[in-house]
Amino acid sequence: MEKPDKQVVQLLQRGNELFKIGDYRAATSAYESIIAATPDFAEAHHNLGAALLRMGNADEAAASFCSAIRFQPGLAEAHNHLGVALSRLGRSDEA
16 A cells, blocks of 8 residues: 555544544544545554444454455554454454
8 A cells, every 4th residue: 555645644643533532433434534535544444443343343343354454464453453353243263
């Protein structure tokens, strides 16, 4: 992936700020906008997964973590959070 443009970086920062204050729904919207513009941005997929997981949507979170891993296989946080999501889904054997 190429370096994200300034607008994408600003949107990522905004999503991260929303996540930190617990507005996970608004954060997911920001991350989804980034993914629509830059589909291979692993960090946006990971952060979307983290927000979805906080909202109790482990299934969609797992899919987001898998996308993050597909685009950046060495993203350790995504592997860790995928394990958490799978565990919450009762699929610990896949974690």
